[in-house]
Amino acid sequence: MKADRPLLKIEAVSKLYGGTFALDEVNFDVCAGEIHAILGENGAGKSTLSKIIAGAVPPSAGRLTFDGREKNFSTPADSLREGIVMVYQETSLVPTMTVAQNLRLGAEAWLTRFSSINREARDLFRLLDFDVEPLALVEDLGTAKRQMVEIARAVRMEARLILFDEPTASLTPHEVAGFFKLVRSLRASGVAVVFITHALEEALELSDRITVLRDGRLVRTGPTSGLDRTSLVRMMVGRDVPEAGGSEITRRTTRGSEVLSVRNICAGTSVRNACFSLHAGEVVGFAGLVGSGRTEMAKVAAGVFRRDRSGGGCILLRGKPVVHASPAEAVRDGIVYVTEDRKIDGFFETMTADENIYLGAQARRTLRHFLYSPTRGEALARYWLEKLSVAVLDRRLRISDYSGGNQQKVVLAKALAQKPEIVFFDEPTRGVDVGAIPQIHRAIRELADDGKAVAIISSYLPEILAVSDRILVARDGGIVAEFMREQATAERIMLAAAH
Amino acid sequence: MRVAAAPSIRRAGMGIAIPFATACLFGAACFLFAVFAIAAPNYLTSGNLQQLMRDFAEPGMVAIAMAITILAGGIDLSIGAIFALANFAALFLFRIHGLPLEITIPAVLAVGLLIGSVNGLLVAYLRLKPFLSTLAVLMILRAGYDLTAEAYTTELAIAVHDTTAWRFLGSGVIVGVPVNTIALLVVGAAAQFFLTRLRPGLHIMAVGASQKAARHAGIKVARSLFLAYLLSGALAALAGVFYAARQNSAGSDTGLGWEITALTGVVVGGISLAGGRGTVVNAMAGSAIVFLLVGGLLRLNLPGSLTSATTGIVLILAVGLTIAVGSLRKSGGRSAWPDFWGALNKGHGDESG
Secondary structure: OOOOOOOEEEEEEEEEEOOEEEEEEEEEEEOOOOEEEEEOOOOOOHHHHHHHHOOOOOOOEEEEEEOOEEEOOOOHHHHHHOOEEEEOOOOOOOOOOEHHHHHOOOOOOOEOOHHHHHHHHHHHHHHHOOOOOOOOEHHHOOHHHHHHHHHHHHHHOOOOEEEEEOOOOOOOHHHHHHHHHHHHHHHHOOOEEEEEOOOHHHHHHHOOEEEEEEOOEEEEEEEOOOOOHHHHHHHHHOOOOOOOOOOOOOOOOOOOOEEEEEEEEEEOOOEEEEEEEEEOOEEEEEEEOOOOOHHHHHHHHOOOOOOOOOOOOEEEEOOEEEOOOOHHHHHHOOEEEEOOOHHHHOOOOOOEHHHHHHHHHHHOOOOOOOOOOHHHHHHHHHHHHHHOOOOOOOOOOEHHHOOHHHHHHHHHHHHHOOOOOEEEEEOOOOOOOHHHHHHHHHHHHHHHHOOOEEEEEOOOHHHHHHHOOEEEEEEOOEEEEEEEOOOOOHHHHHHHHHO | OOOOOOOOOOOOHHHHHHHHHHHHHHHHHHHHHHHHHHHOOOOOOHHHHHHHHHHHHHHHHHHHHHHHHHHOOOOOOOHHHHHHHHHHHHHHHHHHOOOOHHHHHHHHHHHHHHHHHHHHHHHHHOOOOHHHHHHHHHHHHHHHHHHHHHHOHHHHHHOOOOOHHHHHHHHOEEOOEEHHHHHHHHHHHHHHHHHHHEHHHHHHHHHHHOHHHHHHOOOOHHHHHHHHHHHHHHHHHHHHHHHHHHHOOOOOOOOOOHHHHHHHHHHHOOOOOOOOOOOHHHHHHHHHHHHHHHHHHHHOOOOHHHHHHHHHHHHHHHHHHHHHHHHHHHHOOOOOOHHHHHHHOOOOOHHHO
């Protein structure tokens, strides 16, 4: 499978941002017909490395050889010309154009004929077995479909080297399987594939070789065979970490009274007749495929989305019907939603952690002051950050400078400072370093042990199984199955979620 | 697994929304026209109709220039000044120096291209903020225009050079439609075609919608931006040529505030100031609405200040409407108007039967 000479070779490449090394003398190579996975925690330099290969970021030092010749890529156009295509994590499609136009982006004919580009797109999607409508505007597509468009674009360009940055993060298991098949067929046709991922199982299953980065340095590069989860995690983190899927989380078995009862809520097309209830002292896991309406249900219950005016169902808080027109009203009733996308609506990125947590607490109206008191803010932040073990050296840092794990913990702290009775956690460990995941799970568990009602939405089944007492499965905007933890298995949940 | 058994073709919003928006805009323009036809005396005479078309041609071209830079994600505030300068340059070359049109028109367009390239250089290559840099260019050009136009006032007043071609450019009519209006329609159609079908135009639209996506796709972002400002300068200069042939004068208020009028029209046409969203046709329709409104209110003997206030109100309404439509699309009906959106989306949700 492996050719003798690597298609792309990187020697002693460094990248400086400000005064710090994002990459420090890293060597890397990939051969034609090979799948090479790059692993590492957030901030390990995976994305920087791939962006250097794709020409999106110029390296500070080092040599890059492609197809036996030394290259100097200063823009993505340079590397595209060589047949190097990168599929970015935050997708790089033009939202105001159609899918078909985006497939051709940067490689348009002088005169665009819509009939021919649409036909071409349709043929390409049929070939790849993707269900995407070429005439749809990209801004109307979900993340998974956007990903498919990007992949299709790389295939269309007949790339010799394709870089995928977290390609499966937003795909359903079915789509992941399809993606794996596609990557393998790319490999079979002699394409070199570089594959950045958080999901260790995927790297182990798919790749021929694995490179592990930590803090911008190369830890190991070598064949996949002989590696397992534990050894990979140890290399990524540099120490042993308790496994997220393990049973070290102790459960309290007593379940309190029903706190929130959601009955037959409907909202637009995404939530249809959803019913569920949350009990004090219990963690309820919401499983389901992307697009099953899990997030929307939680948002309706937490007052972020409004339910339909007529026939929208009702929400009972401790037996009394409530209507929350805004998240602030829900927060005042003790219902908090912790977002799945912290960059969009999780925090104020130009502010410090102190200010973020203080503002969170103010939403509960327990702080009466109109003025921001730095001392009170600091005390509040210190309490919560210590509780969630956030290691921050400089308190004056803006939150956008934090690592993914610490950002998420600040988002949690901001929610917890609101002293909630009912919390919805939507993908609480997405984009969080491996080391921080158990801490976040523990914090969620403690909340339930304190007698709060907790709901957790996650696409990662082991996470759901690890923290929940009861598991609800969402499909088509409603809850289709309910399992107590003892009855739940990954197979049963997937069966309910998919059919 | 969920298979899309039913061929639920999800029509792109644009497939419906844009023609719908265009229809609304033209409908509004017709409505305004009808109102003034009833309310204003002598509005519906053929002479007035021709005059309306003639008067709209140059501001219309300037609005297209504005639309191109806004669609590219920037803005060109210097177009009013470019227009004035081009007007003067045309008079200077043709009327005072008696140069033939074959030289005058390319020379004036070259002036527009030159200023456009300065704007493009500042915005695309030196990466200055378009609002500030083109505002600075506007101030500098305006000062230059005032100085030169004043210096040549008498020469212009006594200049007599004239040809039939020049007169045709200024006041000619083809099947009842003024020449400059035909030029506007041709330029508008060309710009629309350019931005939706031709590669450089599509690149401008892509850059306007998302510079990062465009860069990642290998599009030369700086070159596309530069081209947008170049075109903007050339179109403003072209408008200046027609204006010169029509008015044969370069007053101190020529082109003054035209960038604001153009901006208003473009925004009323629903073009997003964030770039990448909108069409030239809609920009022209929006400009026509503003033009009819301002002209019509003046015809009704409303004081000029009230007219300008009305324009402001229309602008705010247009912005509000654009935001409302945008949030309607974005929310997917989950919050604001679920039923309406559900109706629009019929067929989308029922893949599972």
